[in-house]
Amino acid sequence: MKGKKSYAFFLLIILGASVLLLSLSYAKESMKGKENKGESIEKADLRIVCSSTCTKVKTNEETTFAITNLMTEARTLALWISPINQEEEIKVFLNGNEQLNLQNPILWEFSSFGEVNDFKNFTILIKSEKKTEYNIKIEDYEEKNTLLNAIKIDDNIYQEKGNYYYYGENPSNYILYNDSLYQIIGIIEEDIKLISPVLGLGTYKEENNYATLKDYQKSFGKEDFVIEDALSYKSWMTGEKGFWLKDQENNLAYYASKYDGIEKSVKYVDLYIREVVSIKKDTLLLKGEGTIENPYEVVYESE
């Protein structure tokens, strides 16, 4: 019994001493202080190093990204910032330069790993009155053949706050819709808006979908447009025949006319009707150039 007690006692001493020594050593090794560091990720043959996190950017805090293409072939990368809310006032700066078009990604060309230009770095700063975060996505850029892309690169496009409007006297904005030749107003509020040719005469009806006064004004492509400008400038939407617009004032409805410009009328008279429809912005483009001889042909959702 006595022997058993001694054995247990000595074992306890030995193990206790061991634990104490290990604790002292561990304490010494961990005395490094708090460390602040960024993030580094490798995915899809890309190495991305960031001064904070690589997938989110906080507003009003500059973040630096460094990207290396690890593939043995050249590639184009796209940087997407989301969500972009049209209603929010934000400014995005890339390397100190303001980015005006926030709907499109920022693109970079990379050469293959080991060649000059296999590495790029940049800083992003999103200025906003709100304290929030935006998502950052960096991926290979795939150019899809969509109507949206065709519109955005057109020479006769006027861009304002994320919306795109065709302007001018004769842009290439013709499109086949319902076996008729419609025209594209532009990309407005995330959809592509089309306007029909004249469909007939009729009085103003609330339930009809006419072009808005704003749609018509933007088709002139003039900043600070005033109603009087409709007679001084040219628009592709102005036809020989006056047609109803959606907006009203004092129970009078607006209409657009080559001879009257933009005017208001009582609703019970007959004016020409042009219908407005919206199609999805990811509508695929089959063929065409948007000219009247070679209009765009697209894949509509029901097909």
Next chain:
Amino acid sequence: MKASNILKKQIIIEIIALFFLIGCLLYSYLAITKKEQNVKEKNGIVMVLDDTAFKKIEPLSDGKGFQTDKITYTITNNSKEIKEYNIIVKFKTSDDTLLNHIKVGIDGLYAYSLNDLEKKENGYILTTNRLEQGFTKVHVFQYWLDNSQNKEISKEEIELSYELEE
């Protein structure tokens, strides 16, 4: 006989425990008495330089340059106030024209030609930072030559020294 077997087991266990204790003693001795190489302290800032991995500077693209041997410079602010500092690197080489072709990678984020960096006291400012009390920052520096060069420089041919300036 039975008691003898029990005693044997106890002795074996005690021996194993003793060996374990000796091992802990050795580990603790090494951990506690280990002296860091290249450790300096100045006004409450501890700086530890580790350039043991650095062997040479060779012609590489920027992407490959960031995969080359790293030199780490760990700064710990043990003072009671926020510290702002510059890290300055000085080169000593028999051929100064080489300096025009050296590129430096900083913290995996920035790639500069040496000539792009601000010069100070016969050296180049690699980075300027601000460190709060109790915080540690690890800086990583990498060196390579731009693609116009076709030879490498060994560690012995080029002497690098670092200074911390507040």
